[in-house]
Amino acid sequence: MGKIIPSFPVGPLIVPSYCPPDSGGSRPPYFLKRTLSNSQDKSNISNLICPPESDIQYRSTGLIWGRYIPQPDENGFQLKGLIVTEDNQFFPASIRWGYFFKWLEKDDNLEQFHWFRCWTKPDREAGYHFILRNALNPIPENLSGDVFSVRGQIIFNYGGKIAVRINPNRKDPSSKLEKPFKITFQGILPNEPKNTLGEFWDFMLGREGKTLVVLEARKIKDRLKDRKPKGKGKPNGKPYPSKPKPDSKESDSESVASESSASKSATEQSSES
Secondary structure, eight states: OOHHHSSSSOOOGOOOOOOOSTTTTTSSOOOOOOSSOOHHHHHHHHSSSSSSSSSSEEEEEHHHHHHHEEETTTOOOOOOOEEEEETOOOOEEEEHHHHHHHHHHOOOOSSSSSEEEEEEEEEEETTEEEEEEEESSOOOSSOOOEEEEEEEEEEEEETTTEEEEEOOTTTTTGGGGGEEEEEEEOOOOOOOSSOTOOOOEEEEEEEETTTTEEEEEEEEEEEOOOOOOOOSSSOOSSSOOOOOOHHHHHHHHHHHHHHHHHHHHHHHHHHHO
């Protein structure tokens, strides 16, 4: 087998040409600086992205419109590849093992445009990595562009740039295998609060090119306490050594010896006189 093609970056030459469908209304227009003011748009999003199970539920999920271009590995599996958006943006993408076989059963042509449910993760080179869950069929209507739901703790907010930490949810049995990560995007919080570090916020994000931007933001809770892992053993650092306490028996014997020596010296002085 030859060398595996790296997952990112890849030029547009490997991407099959795309011809837009003749029937209108199936492809959403690419958006710039849109808002969620349309109530119909909001209702569609709420139906496609499940509401959180609790107020403090971390997540980074969403819907993205694009084509999945697989890059088979040595065994022929197509679990890694690229997702190409309608505005010709490239992002690394992957499919989890169980979802891959479900798609094989449905025989979906993933190289055509689909609405993909996805998890959003950070990527050093591309900015974001999308883990595809499934393709929506039939295609939902009246969605004006990609949308993402991010809920987490703010760890950076300055100059129109926001970073949110996503922790594993405790009730999720698979959360033990996940590690905390951070999602960075652009936007300004409502009412421009002075200090938001440590607060838990609910964000609805859109995509502009290779950047996620804030469409709506809502504070859920004030500063959260950092989770401290329950460690075993001695605490970190070297404590000051404690002074050893004298043994009671040794101290009693020393006092008796000092008294006997004092009385002996007194008797000797009296005999000499």
